[in-house]
Amino acid sequence: MKNRLRVLRAEREWSQADLADRLSVSRQTVNSIENERYDPSLPLAFAIAKLFQVRIEDVFAPDVEPPPLDLTSST
Amino acid sequence: MEPDGARKPRSDSGALWFVVSVACSLGGVWLANLTFRRYQNPPPGGWYLVLLGVALIFVAGYAAWRLARAGIYSWLLPLAAFCLLRVEPGRAGDVRTWRLEWGVMGLAWTLAAVLVFARLLRRSDELEKRLHLEGAFFGLCVGLVGSVVYALFENRLPELRGQWVAVVLLLSWWVGYLATARRYW
Numbered sequence: 001m002k003n004r005l006r007v008l009r010a011e012r013e014w015s016q017a018d019l020a021d022r023l024s025v026s027r028q029t030v031n032s033i034e035n036e037r038y039d040p041s042l043p044l045a046f047a048i049a050k051l052f053q054v055r056i057e058d059v060f061a062p063d064v065e066p067p068p069l070d071l072t073s074s075t
Numbered sequence: 076m077e078p079d080g081a082r083k084p085r086s087d088s089g090a091l092w093f094v095v096s097v098a099c100s101l102g103g104v105w106l107a108n109l110t111f112r113r114y115q116n117p118p119p120g121g122w123y124l125v126l127l128g129v130a131l132i133f134v135a136g137y138a139a140w141r142l143a144r145a146g147i148y149s150w151l152l153p154l155a156a157f158c159l160l161r162v163e164p165g166r167a168g169d170v171r172t173w174r175l176e177w178g179v180m181g182l183a184w185t186l187a188a189v190l191v192f193a194r195l196l197r198r199s200d201e202l203e204k205r206l207h208l209e210g211a212f213f214g215l216c217v218g219l220v221g222s223v224v225y226a227l228f229e230n231r232l233p234e235l236r237g238q239w240v241a242v243v244l245l246l247s248w249w250v251g252y253l254a255t256a257r258r259y260w
Contacts, residue, residue, distance in 0.1 A: 026199075032259045037260070
């Protein structure tokens with residue numbers, strides 16, 4: 001899953017260790033999330049969004065956009 | 076702002092404390108054996124050697140504590156395997172009549188170590204828990220396959236000691252943890 005964690009962190013001039021301390025996780029976890037090697041759990045994702053005061057969709061985005069719903073076709 | 080790569084990687088400091096703990100444990104026990112075996116004819120400076128041996132054992136314990144304190148729980152697994160290898164029930168030797176007491180003490184220490192490790196894991200974050208879960212699963216698989224293979228060739232293989240099974244399980248858990256960590260780190 002893609003994310004803007006590194007950008008958001010850089011805007012506040014926080015190191016990975018700073019962010020890890022604020023989220024009560026290890027620095028390796030922050031590094032793994034930023035490098036898109038690990039997708040955080042829902043509680044952690046919400047905690048990240050709350051920490052940066054943004055919506056969760058502004059932090060995380062799926063790798064592949066789901067196809068748009070086709071509501072016009074008749075069944 | 077501290078550069079992200081400025082801090083020493085946890086695995087390096089974990090390896091250092093592991094080596095310190097193992098080396099001091101080996102040195103301390105060797106010195107204690109050397110002096111106590113020759114208590115009737117102690118070597119020159121015998122008591123100093125005893126104190127040095129005890130000090131080394133304390134340093135070994137301190138190094139293990141530092142591993143737990145730093146949250147580098149993965150290195151506690153090979154350390155536990157090393158301790159199991161060093162503590163062999165068959166070494167009870169002349170205290171054979173105290174075999175049950177030694178066994179109960181060993182079981183108590185083992186249970187205490189398991190409870191402490193479980194408590195440490197409960198305090199770790201979600202990624203660390205996942206790594207240990209996958210590592211433990213790998214260790215379980217290795218144990219299962221190894222048990223079946225041993226059962227098939229039992230007649231041709233040497234007698235299996237209980238703590239060897241525990242050592243293999245712990246080490247394979249650790250290997251599984253490291254292999255899983257490479258995917259995420």
